[in-house]
Amino acid sequence: MPGLLLGDVFPNFEAETTTGRIKMHDFLGNSWGILFSHPRDFTPVCTTELACAASISEQFRKRDVKMIALSIDSVEDHRNWSKDVMAFAGDQAESPLPFPIIADDKRELSVQLGMLDPDERDKDGMPLTARCVFVIGPDKKLKLSILYPATTGRNFDELLRVIDSLQLTAQKKVATPVNWKPGEKVMVIPSLSDAEAAVHFPQGMTCKELPSGKKYLRYTQL
Structure with missing residues (x-):
């Protein structure tokens, strides 16, 4: 299965997101970036993760880190799911999610980036996306990757900690x-x-x- 190694240039893919079509390198600009994938919309662990990410999005902004999520459903599903996420986060459901979600309903990006979980499958028997984390530097190179199984939620405090380390040790x-x-x-x-x-x-x-x-x-x- 294709995958990325530390130091590789992150793919400059194009994708539809909840905030429109993006080209990844243009989206990042000169900032750091974090891409975190999710197995599926309207699933329990993913909802808690996105809600946490939304609630601490200012912490990522302070570090000049642009956030973007990915899930294997459509933009329309992402937008509807975002209402649940923001409600769980304690905000009004009408409040917008503070970062885009990439639509990967054909699983093309999940395959390209090595994100598919071989053991966890949906009701149709299709493999789910694992919980990947990619941190990308301003040079567009992969600085950190963490791969969790679909059944284990991430620790966003740890993600902020490793970003602090990456930014410090880069300087x-x-x-x-x-x-x-x-x-x-x-x-x-x-x-x-x-x-x-x-x-x-x-x-x-x-x-x-x-x-x-x-x-x-x-x-x-x-």
């Missing part, structure tokens, strides 16, 4: 350790010598002593 010569959150110490990347690190991080760094004696756990506070 600074650092990596983020396990369970890192913005404001916490980061790690100096191994390819920097101590002398180079001193130039990049004049605020200083600390090194964790280890039994091996190797000084590779170097931390700094940005």
